Amino acid sequence: MKVTLHIWRQSKKSTKADFAQDGKMVAYELEHVSADMSFLEMLDVLNEQLTKKGEDPVAFDHDCREGVCGSCGVVIDGVPHGPERGTTTCQLHMRSFRDGASIYVEPWRAAAFPVLKDLVVDRSAFDRVVQSGAFVSVNTGAPQDANAIPVPKADADRAFDAATCIGCGACVAACKNASAMLFVGAKVSHFLHLPQGRVEREQRARRLVAAMDAEGFGNCTNQYECEAVCPKEIPVRVIAEMNREFVRSKLVEEPPSTKRVGGDG
Amino acid sequence: MKLDSKIPGGPIQEKWDARKFETKLVNPANKRKYKVLVVGSGLAGASAAASLAELGYQVECFCFQDSPRRAHSIAAQGGINAAKNYRNDGDSVWRLFYDTVKGGDFRAREANVYRLAQLSVNIIDQAVAQGVPFARDYGGLLDNRSFGGAQVSRTFYARGQTGQQLLLGAYAALSRQIGLGAVKMFPRTEMLDVVVVDGHAKGIVVRDLVTGEIRSHAGDAVVLATGGYGNVFYLSTNAKGCNVTATWRAYKRGAGFANPCYTQIHPTCIPVSGDHQSKLTLMSESLRNDGRVWVSKKQGDKRKPADIPDAERDYYLERKYPSFGNLAPRDIASRAAKQVCDEGRGIGDTGLGVYLDFRDSIQRLGKDAIAARYGNLFHMYAKITAEDPYSQPMRIFPAVHYTMGGLWVDYDLMSTIPGLFVLGEANFSDHGANRLGASALMQGLADGYFVIPYTIAGYLAGQKAGAVKPDHPQFGKVAGEVAAMTKRFLSINGKRTVDDFHKALGRIMWGKCGMARNEKGLGEALREIPALREEFWKDVKVLGGDLSLNQSLEKAGRVADFLEFGELLCRDALERRESCGGHFREEWQDDGEARRDDENFCHAAVWEYAGEGKAPVRNVEPLEFENVHLAVRSYK
Numbered sequence: 001m002k003v004t005l006h007i008w009r010q011s012k013k014s015t016k017a018d019f020a021q022d023g024k025m026v027a028y029e030l031e032h033v034s035a036d037m038s039f040l041e042m043l044d045v046l047n048e049q050l051t052k053k054g055e056d057p058v059a060f061d062h063d064c065r066e067g068v069c070g071s072c073g074v075v076i077d078g079v080p081h082g083p084e085r086g087t088t089t090c091q092l093h094m095r096s097f098r099d100g101a102s103i104y105v106e107p108w109r110a111a112a113f114p115v116l117k118d119l120v121v122d123r124s125a126f127d128r129v130v131q132s133g134a135f136v137s138v139n140t141g142a143p144q145d146a147n148a149i150p151v152p153k154a155d156a157d158r159a160f161d162a163a164t165c166i167g168c169g170a171c172v173a174a175c176k177n178a179s180a181m182l183f184v185g186a187k188v189s190h191f192l193h194l195p196q197g198r199v200e201r202e203q204r205a206r207r208l209v210a211a212m213d214a215e216g217f218g219n220c221t222n223q224y225e226c227e228a229v230c231p232k233e234i235p236v237r238v239i240a241e242m243n244r245e246f247v248r249s250k251l252v253e254e255p256p257s258t259k260r261v262g263g264d265g
Numbered sequence: 266m267k268l269d270s271k272i273p274g275g276p277i278q279e280k281w282d283a284r285k286f287e288t289k290l291v292n293p294a295n296k297r298k299y300k301v302l303v304v305g306s307g308l309a310g311a312s313a314a315a316s317l318a319e320l321g322y323q324v325e326c327f328c329f330q331d332s333p334r335r336a337h338s339i340a341a342q343g344g345i346n347a348a349k350n351y352r353n354d355g356d357s358v359w360r361l362f363y364d365t366v367k368g369g370d371f372r373a374r375e376a377n378v379y380r381l382a383q384l385s386v387n388i389i390d391q392a393v394a395q396g397v398p399f400a401r402d403y404g405g406l407l408d409n410r411s412f413g414g415a416q417v418s419r420t421f422y423a424r425g426q427t428g429q430q431l432l433l434g435a436y437a438a439l440s441r442q443i444g445l446g447a448v449k450m451f452p453r454t455e456m457l458d459v460v461v462v463d464g465h466a467k468g469i470v471v472r473d474l475v476t477g478e479i480r481s482h483a484g485d486a487v488v489l490a491t492g493g494y495g496n497v498f499y500l501s502t503n504a505k506g507c508n509v510t511a512t513w514r515a516y517k518r519g520a521g522f523a524n525p526c527y528t529q530i531h532p533t534c535i536p537v538s539g540d541h542q543s544k545l546t547l548m549s550e551s552l553r554n555d556g557r558v559w560v561s562k563k564q565g566d567k568r569k570p571a572d573i574p575d576a577e578r579d580y581y582l583e584r585k586y587p588s589f590g591n592l593a594p595r596d597i598a599s600r601a602a603k604q605v606c607d608e609g610r611g612i613g614d615t616g617l618g619v620y621l622d623f624r625d626s627i628q629r630l631g632k633d634a635i636a637a638r639y640g641n642l643f644h645m646y647a648k649i650t651a652e653d654p655y656s657q658p659m660r661i662f663p664a665v666h667y668t669m670g671g672l673w674v675d676y677d678l679m680s681t682i683p684g685l686f687v688l689g690e691a692n693f694s695d696h697g698a699n700r701l702g703a704s705a706l707m708q709g710l711a712d713g714y715f716v717i718p719y720t721i722a723g724y725l726a727g728q729k730a731g732a733v734k735p736d737h738p739q740f741g742k743v744a745g746e747v748a749a750m751t752k753r754f755l756s757i758n759g760k761r762t763v764d765d766f767h768k769a770l771g772r773i774m775w776g777k778c779g780m781a782r783n784e785k786g787l788g789e790a791l792r793e794i795p796a797l798r799e800e801f802w803k804d805v806k807v808l809g810g811d812l813s814l815n816q817s818l819e820k821a822g823r824v825a826d827f828l829e830f831g832e833l834l835c836r837d838a839l840e841r842r843e844s845c846g847g848h849f850r851e852e853w854q855d856d857g858e859a860r861r862d863d864e865n866f867c868h869a870a871v872w873e874y875a876g877e878g879k880a881p882v883r884n885v886e887p888l889e890f891e892n893v894h895l896a897v898r899s900y901k
Binding site: 011012013034036037038040041042044045048051052054055056057059061062063064065066067068069070071084086087091093095116117120122123124126127130131132133134135136137138139140141142143144145146147150151152153156157159160163164166167190191194196197 | 312315316319330331332333334335337339340349351387389390391392393394395396398399400401402403404405406407423424426429430433436437438440441443444450452475504505506538539541542543544546547644645648649651714715718760762764765806808809813814816817
């Protein structure tokens with residue numbers, strides 16, 4: 001099959017709030033595309049051709065190419081990760097497009113995710129949110145036996161469903177407010193449903209929400225675009241859980257010192 | 266090259282306790298004076314960085330991905346072994362030790378494997394405490410399943426995403442230390458050389474992949490947790506970024522490289538669909554708990570699988586290995602698949618494939634039960650092939666998956682360069698010639714959480730903290746060499762792309778040093794690879810500049826190293842004149858079963874770099890089996 005690609009090309013890191021100043025859409029014709037190719041393999045073919053012609057290949061993040069590392073992700077025809085539900089860009093195949101299609105490919109767009117080059121964005125804001133409190137404060141050592149605390153299967157399954165988040169950022173890219181609440185809610189939900197995580201629930205809710213706001217992510221206005229594009233189909237209930245936990249944390253007195261210390265703290 | 270394995274004395278059950286007691290300690294006030302550089306943020310790297318920071322060391326951690334959470338450990342599917350014996354089915358530390366030594370075809374170091382089996386139980390406890398959501402039964406306790414090469418159920422799992430959940434646990438622990446300021450994290454940063462001062466590893470030179478800046482980082486010890494080299498075959502189940510660069514450049518600075526020819530070909534991967542193929546996708550070994558592997562008894566049978574009656578099917582693993590059946594170990598199952606395809610009984614358009622069929626288990630347990638166990642894997646299969654594995658069997662074929670070889674390390678996980686430690690898949694230590702399923706996660710985490718925090722102290726206690734600074738002339742020299750290499754790639758401006766060379770190398774490696782190897786093919790490979798390498802340095806085309814994000818340049822560096830490393834791999838395969846585990850030499854077989862030569866090859870081969878253009882030196886570490894009797898490995 002044959003496709004016309006319109007791809008966002010940007011040579012330097014985003015500087016302005018008005019992204020249109022930073023780059024532009026460029027059209028490429030691509031022939032002999034196989035329906036069995038993944039979307040990224042199709043971009044590989046384009047890049048091989050561009051390189052041979054002496055044109056700079058299109059930069060895009062990718063690694064595992066099996067839908068779990070969360071590296072890849074582009075907006076395809078206006079939809080993060082493209083037309084297939086529950087599918088990362090690397091798992092999307094060209095059989096999902098018709099012969100002769102024009103395909104528009106853009107990076108995630110969010111103030112908290114500046115574009116570094118072409119389709120590559122900086123998602124380190126997600127890491128900083130996690131660093132603020134998406135963990136159980138347990139050191140490596142000799143905890144009790146793994147079976148000492150039974151966890152009801154339903155709870156473990158709910159925690160697992162939230163924990164399958166791959167941190168790709170599609171939820172932010174899909175949201176008109178560039179909200180990260182599906183991502184952050186998934187972290188809250190994961191730990192909320194496990195006894196090991198419940199110990200620090202108030203502190204976690206406070207810190208994650210504060211970190212999310214500090215990174216410049218917007219708020220949720222209940223459009224559920226995030227859930228629709230999430231390749232792991234994380235449900236929006238995690239946002240409700242996060243909101244509940246945040247409100248709950250306000251009702252519980254903060255400990256006298258929340259100062260954090262390094263090392264073995 | 267001196268190879269002192271430093272295995273503690275005494276009975277095998279007491280060796281690790283003895284080492285922990287005899288190793289020097291660094292007192293808490295002094296720990297913060299030492300800086301440890303951890304390269305890689307997968308299971309081994311993230312767990313090491315977090316654990317060392319918790320102890321009080323200053324830690325800097327580096328990964329080439331945009332976030333430490335994306336290291337390829339994330340893609341491990343099936344599970345993690347641990348000798349918990351929660352099933353009451355006869356498991357024990359000793360049995361896990363025995364299975365692993367046997368599974369590795371008696372080419373691993375006994376003492377290391379025993380320690381691994383001992384530590385396996387702590388890993389599960391640690392992961393649960395971190396909030397890793399393992400699968401549980403209705404009583405709320407942890408569930409298990411079976412994996413290849415074992416007759417007990419000792420594999421803990423989180424649906425088909427066990428690696429993801431364990432890595433996110435280690436990433437959470439690492440993130441906590443980053444947030445506390447105890448670890449300084451450098452994502453999108455690639456290590457390009459190790460800096461050795463007065464014989465000790467004292468730092469690394471890295472390239473910032475966003476700005477292109479070449480930087481020096483000094484430390485009191487360097488920990489490499491940079492994964493395996495499967496991508497030397499181009500097509501493998503590894504992530505696209507996986508590479509040999511860190512370990513290869515350490516080798517060129519004096520670290521011995523052990524057993525590079527031990528490569529694991531995983532039996533159940535989705536077959537290649539065309540020339541555009543950029544990687545292969547694994548279908549977890551856990552599927553063989555419920556899936557049955559078969560081909561038609563007839564050659565060239567083009568009927569649809571549903572039209573082939575049971576009597577005309579050859580469930581060849583069940584037939585050949587009745588006591589392990591479909592759960593025969595990976596090397597054996599891969600070779601058996603190759604054999605039926607060589608006989609002309611392979612399936613699909615290419616004839617390079619076999620069926621993995623869930624018909625019987627769906628009939629027995631229902632579709633829902635199968636979906637609960639393997640839902641994400643079936644989904645992934647359907648996405649890639651556009652076929653529904655619930656209604657027709659999966660098509661599978663072996664593919665490169667894991668590499669047992671790696672930098673040589675002693676019992677303390679230190680390489681032949683003092684101060685350079687190597688963890689996880691990057692080292693050679695625990696899996697011998699074949700790794701059993703669900704043992705990679707176990708090894709990565711054992712090394713990072715429970716071994717390195719003890720053994721590194723023994724080294725650091727003898728070192729003056731902060732003795733070497735980044736302004737030491739050796740850093741300038743190495744950084745200069747790295748920058749020169751980068752500029753050289755950009756200056757060639759030939760006609761062929763980096764991927765083109767990588768694919769050509771992959772074809773040589775898979776064709777002549779893949780599932781079966783022989784003297785003639787390896788001889789050819791050893792002529793073809795240097796020729797291809799020469800061509801690469803004359804005709805590669807790398808566009809763009811060095812001081813910016815340049816993915817072609819990143820790939821060029823990795824492929825240049827693969828073009829050197831591939832030759833060493835083939836040389837090792839040629840010199841190991843026996844068959845063992847994943848290394849199958851056609852000249853040494855009994856009816857398709859590997860024939861070891863314990864008299865001449867019961868050792869680890871450790872290669873020593875001798876300089877540009879010179880043949881590397883082959884050293885040996887003899888392997889002694891005092892606790893497991895050397896025997897023909899049988900799964901019949």
